[in-house]
């Protein structure tokens with residue numbers, strides 16, 4: 001059991017066949033592929049990344065698995081340019097740097113916060129935003145230290161914010177966060 005497993009379990013509850021979703025951090029494409037499998041051919045998956053290398057990897061993985069998604073080379077903070085408000089079932093963020101990529105390029109609090117704010121406007125009522133906070137190592141602690149207090153400011157009349165902890169892990173456990181937009 002790890003953060004990825006937990007995230008996928010929760011996402012699978014919210015994303016049904018024919019659903020519409022966004023992978024805000026495409027990386028090597030494993031989450032994008034998972035979303036494509038859940039949404040099926042009738043669904044729609046869009047993945048963002050700021051690195052061409054990430055989108056190339058994602059495209060290759062999708063081709064190998066016979067899956068299809070729209071891949072956009074842009075920062076996730078601009079996601080609202082591409083969608084109508086309240087049109088998305090699930091938005092997924094896996095923060096940090098590209099695995100086996102450039103460790104100097106990683107998600108930063110300011111753009112992540114802006115992306116979460118836009119993404120919440122795009123979510124349907126009853127929809128899910130999953131944000132897995134990875135930190136430590138080359139990406140440091142700044143993003144996590146700022147995100148946790150920020151997430152506690154989201155209006156509790158509109159959103160439920162569930163933060164999970166791997167309580168007995170010795171070092172830098174990832175923090176899967178699930179934000180559900182109230183119906």
Ligand SMILES: C[S@@+](CC[C@H](N)C(=O)[O-])C[C@H]1O[C@@H](n2cnc3c(N)ncnc32)[C@H](O)[C@@H]1O
Nearest residue numbers: 025026027028029030031049050075076098107
């Ligand atoms: C931990 S990886 C994502 C892993 C991925 N979900 C997978 O299945 O392999 C984080 C990714 O976020 C990307 N990223 C960093 N800042 C970003 C931004 N502002 N907008 C979109 N992607 C960003 C990085 O380039 C990196 O590929």
